[in-house]
Amino acid sequence: xxxDITIGQYVHGDSVVHxxxxxxxxxxxxxxxxxxxxxxxFWGFAIFLSFNLVVIKISNLxxxxxxxxxxxxxxxxxxxxxxxxxxTRGGEVLxxxxxxxxxxxxxxxxxxxxxxxxxLIMFTSLLTLTTSPLQLTxxxxxxxxxxxxxxxxxxxxxxxxxxxxRFIPTLMEEAEKIMKAQKARGADFESGNLIQRAKNLxxxxxxxxxxxxxxxxxxxxxxxxxxxxxxxxxxxxxIMNINRRDITALILAIALAVVVSFF
Amino acid sequence: xxxxxxxxxxxxxxxQKIKALDDINLEIGEHEFIGIVGHTGSGKTTLxxxxxxxxxxxxxDIYVDGIKTxxxxxxxxxxxxxxxxxxQYPEHQLFEETIYDDVAFGPRNLNLDQEEVDKRVKVALxxxxxxxxxxxxxxxxxxxxxxxxxxxxxxxxxxxxxxxxLDEPSAGLDPQGREKLKGLLKRxxxxxxxxxxxxxxxxxxxxxxxxxxxxxDHGKIVLNGxxxxxxxxxxxxxxxxxxxxxITEILYRLKERGCDIRTDxxxxxxxxxxxxxxxxxxxxxx
Numbered sequence: 001x002x003x004d005i006t007i008g009q010y011v012h013g014d015s016v017v018h019x020x021x022x023x024x025x026x027x028x029x030x031x032x033x034x035x036x037x038x039x040x041x042f043w044g045f046a047i048f049l050s051f052n053l054v055v056i057k058i059s060n061l062x063x064x065x066x067x068x069x070x071x072x073x074x075x076x077x078x079x080x081x082x083x084x085x086x087x088t089r090g091g092e093v094l095x096x097x098x099x100x101x102x103x104x105x106x107x108x109x110x111x112x113x114x115x116x117x118x119x120l121i122m123f124t125s126l127l128t129l130t131t132s133p134l135q136l137t138x139x140x141x142x143x144x145x146x147x148x149x150x151x152x153x154x155x156x157x158x159x160x161x162x163x164x165x166r167f168i169p170t171l172m173e174e175a176e177k178i179m180k181a182q183k184a185r186g187a188d189f190e191s192g193n194l195i196q197r198a199k200n201l202x203x204x205x206x207x208x209x210x211x212x213x214x215x216x217x218x219x220x221x222x223x224x225x226x227x228x229x230x231x232x233x234x235x236x237x238x239i240m241n242i243n244r245r246d247i248t249a250l251i252l253a254i255a256l257a258v259v260v261s262f263f
Numbered sequence: 264x265x266x267x268x269x270x271x272x273x274x275x276x277x278x279q280k281i282k283a284l285d286d287i288n289l290e291i292g293e294h295e296f297i298g299i300v301g302h303t304g305s306g307k308t309t310l311x312x313x314x315x316x317x318x319x320x321x322x323x324d325i326y327v328d329g330i331k332t333x334x335x336x337x338x339x340x341x342x343x344x345x346x347x348x349x350x351q352y353p354e355h356q357l358f359e360e361t362i363y364d365d366v367a368f369g370p371r372n373l374n375l376d377q378e379e380v381d382k383r384v385k386v387a388l389x390x391x392x393x394x395x396x397x398x399x400x401x402x403x404x405x406x407x408x409x410x411x412x413x414x415x416x417x418x419x420x421x422x423x424x425x426x427x428x429l430d431e432p433s434a435g436l437d438p439q440g441r442e443k444l445k446g447l448l449k450r451x452x453x454x455x456x457x458x459x460x461x462x463x464x465x466x467x468x469x470x471x472x473x474x475x476x477x478x479x480d481h482g483k484i485v486l487n488g489x490x491x492x493x494x495x496x497x498x499x500x501x502x503x504x505x506x507x508x509x510i511t512e513i514l515y516r517l518k519e520r521g522c523d524i525r526t527d528x529x530x531x532x533x534x535x536x537x538x539x540x541x542x543x544x545x546x547x548x549x
Contacts, residue, residue, distance in 0.1 A: 181348075181350045181353065184343055184347065184348040184350070184419070185343075185368055185369040185422060186343055186368075186422065187368075187372060202358065203356075203368065207356050
């Protein structure tokens with residue numbers, strides 16, 4: 001039940017997309033997302049979508065999984081569409097019933113915004129689906145490196161992210177175990193009204209927090225006893241190299257961004 | 264029958280079809296003391312969670328105290344009151360501000376009146392050897408690990424279960440703590456007539472306490488019988504990389520060296536008698 005959550009979960013693979021340098025992938029994602037906001041009409045979206053589909057194809061991702069990742073935002077998208085359809089005014093009147101009026105401008109902007117959000121989530125999820133969390137944080141650390149000069153603790157930030165990602169499944173497992181233990185003592189997590197349910201979560205949350213703190217404490221001690229220190233002079237196991245493939249991908253992405261921005 | 268399993272199969276991972284339990288048939292009666300052994304991943308924990316319906320099997324039927332828990336809308340409250348389950352490291356489930364409240368959590372979920380809850384908490388704390396007056400208002404988080412575990416066990420005992428399942432209750436306890444726990448289990452079984460199901464990796468614990476031993480491997484019950492019966496299958500147990508109790512192992516070694524000795528003994532005292540008996544009778548001096 002709890003362990004079913006799969007948003008942005010890494011799918012192991014060895015496609016061209018998987019082996020691209022994570023830094024390049026992050027930069028490409030940023031560039032293309034920016035371009036997504038510069039697109040002015042549906043032709044741009046169509047090109048972007050076909051590019052998106054091609055990337056999914058060559059990275060051998062199960063299409064179902066990508067779609068599943070869109071599930072959590074369905075509500076947001078629908079809300080956007082509905083609000084635009086009923087609120088935005090302009091163009092010709094398409095439908096009128098008492099005070100409810102739909103105008104063409106609203107319909108257009110609604111679908112336009114929805115496509116933008118959907119493409120945005122779809123494309124960013126490609127990054128997390130094809131890049132392992134470890135690579136991702138490594139990449140982020142590199143990109144944040146220049147900010148160290150102005151006092152941003154880049155390596156600490158990336159270490160925190162790595163640890164957080166690492167412990168999500170562990171905490172999920174723990175939560176499920178505690179839930180079962182309390183159920184065995186007659187706890188009820190499934191019925192009652194909202195307030196009652198929130199109250200019923202206390203027997204789950206208190207032990208969960210305690211164990212998370214204990215784990216954090218133990219981990220900190222274990223790291224310290226191995227003389228861990230972030231930042232300077234740390235070498236790494238996997239050294240990232242940028243090669244021709246990465247450069248090609250980057251150029252392609254920039255070209256695409258320029259092209260779609262003209263639409 | 265208190266608990267009955269019929270052709271129970273549980274598939275853990277639908278995609279890869281990993282079977283946690285594979286066609287289990289089992290009956291557990293009143294006043295039994297059952298030890299379950301098997302290496303990690305053999306399905307022990309999954310099996311006991313079936314007993315109080317925390318996990319529903321993929322197929323097969325389970326009856327607890329006559330209730331078909333695999334049927335539609337079983338009376339789960341009754342099932343969980345009948346079958347109490349103490350998880351591994353149960354002290355990790357403590358959450359209340361005082362020990363009293365934590366132990367009372369179960370009884371309160373049963374909607375008992377205050378007087379009854381009071382009584383049950385007192386009895387439960389007394390059973391696990393914690394002085395009610397001294398401990399009731401203290402925070403469970405300021406206790407030692409062993410004491411915390413006893414509070415957690417008291418929390419399950421306060422439900423007054425007829426079957427008590429314990430999943431590796433002695434893991435991480437010191438020798439003294441283990442002895443106390445053994446004493447508690449014996450008392451619960453003998454004086455309170457509770458059916459006890461004990462999962463443990465310590466063969467000594469299993470052989471000294473249980474009247475029936477179940478050996479699991481790859482989701483199947485491979486051996487099921489009295490300790491004497493089960494531990495006579497030495498080769499089979501070794502194949503599953505399970506150890507014999509140390510005492511029994513010594514007797515087996517003596518037998519291998521040509522000594523005509525019984526090997527169905529699990530306590531030091533009995534073993535001493537048997538060795539003296541054999542050595543005396545054959546004038547075995549070596």
